[in-house]
Amino acid sequence: MLGFGAGSSFEAVSDLIGAEQLYYRKGFGLKGEVSAELERAYHSDLVNRVVEGGHRLEVGGLTIRLAKEFGNCYGVDRAVQYAYETRRRFPDRRVFLTGELIHNPHVNREMLAMGIGFLTGRYQQDVSYEDLTADDVVLLPAFGAPTEIMRRLADIGCVLVDTTCGSVLLVWKTVERFARDGFTAIIHGKYYHEETRATASRALEQEGGAYLIVRDLAETALVTDYIRAGGDERPLAERFANATSPGFDFGRDLVRVGVANQTTMLMRETKAVEDEFRRAMADRYGEESLDEHFRALDTICSATQERQDAVLELLADPPDLMIVLGGYNSSNTNNLARICERVVPTYHVDDSSCIEGPESIRHKPVASEAEIVTTGWLPEGPVVVGLTAGASTPNNKVGHTIERLLACRGLEAPVPV
Ligand code: SF4
Incomplete structure (x- = not known):
């Protein structure tokens, strides 16, 4: 039995699942039954009130300005809802995720609390792929899963519940089309990110398909210099060892290229990467032959774009500082922080508890992987704090952060009249 329906991209996975395998990607119609749980775990009245107040809260000299678009996107809402529905639909079965459902520690801990295990990553306990049986249920996360994982799960025959976001499926289709037409997929993204690994694997589904x-822009320059001038490809092969398809040949595989991107990259950087490849191919093969050698499709998702646009709008009238809330491994959150830190002091926190008080805050600087503590972060006197949250951050976490900011000044959220 197959649980896909109209509008789903079943063709993207049809040859990756077993003929008799139970495969669902449209939920189970149990939204009403899980809505109370979702409300309890993720809802915030305070955030609703701030939004209704024009995305602004002013109390006792503290002004909090919330970005017009922030927090959970449609893909994350859908993935989280399907996870709750899956638990409800299969109460007596073991349920696992291939990795983090989304890049948010609160949500992933909620999964564990519901008895949903993780097969890889930092939340994994004692079960891995080798231990799965056909009776088990496996949730595929919003980022999707690489084709080798899909085939492995097909061999086991377990029940699959696929929460891959529709915007990610569009990137897969783009990359597959590039490969079908003989174009190497150039993917602007992070080679270790789950979404990018899943996307890259789709290029290999076509004979001769390749990816880089x-x-x-620094890595882009290394490749475009080679496209223009050729030379020794060994340093490139070493640099991109983890970021190229097996057997990648820089001489052979860069003659026809198509640029796509991880959905959560920085919009303006993606455009610059695309422009650099376009110029390099025009220099190498001539403007008149560009169509034969270059293609591009902007695959940044609308949720990412809206959150980046909203933070730019907020920064047009700069607050004194920005708080950016979201997982430290969340690509779109990191990119929001990158935008903000160019304009005002910016603190990327992964939970409201990082705001330890008016004296100290734990946060991850943009250029670092590690959390640090900064003291004296909150100026004395009247202050305007800008706030945004990445696309995998539930509203209750945003609400807790607002409460924490207020507490730094000994304040509480005003009670609605
Ligand atoms: S960030 Fe974009 S691609 Fe990722 S889950 Fe959200 S809507 Fe989908």
């Missing part, structure tokens, strides 16, 4: 992942 560039993280930023």
